[in-house]
Amino acid sequence: MSEVDKAWFAGIIDGEGCISIYARSNHFVPSVKIGNTNELLINNCKRILDEAGIEYFIRFNDRGDRNNAKPAWELCLESRPRVIAVLNMIYPYLVSKKAQADLILEWCGKSKRAKLDTESNFIPNIRLLNLRGRVK
Secondary structure, three states, rough: HHHHHHHHHHHHHHHHHEEEEEEEOEEEEEEEEEEOOOOOHHHHHHHHHHOOOOEEEEEEEOOOOOOOOOEEEEEEOOOEEEEEEEEEEHHHHHOOOOOHHHHHHHHOOOOOOOOOOHHHOHHHHHHHOOOOOOOO
């Protein structure tokens, strides 16, 4: 895979993506997601991940009967191995999401038994970094 592809993919994550973690029943799952209404952009992301051998899945939302909304795709990578692989691939090129990548990679490096609730700063830090809207 070319360095240009890695840098492009990092730019897409920086601008259109989310690096986070969420609770699933009794454990936590790291994730990297990209949402967009441009199918060509999503297809290029798929090509890059296919070349890297990183598994992903796609959610499609046709937006129903809404006249003012285009169909949208969400490309999702979930699980420690996938998230570690993609973040290590693009890490040198990340800009705005580098702090989120640092936190998630740190957490992924811990034991699978690590509890997020015992890590007092992790949840507030990742939530603050992913906060939407105006920051006061």
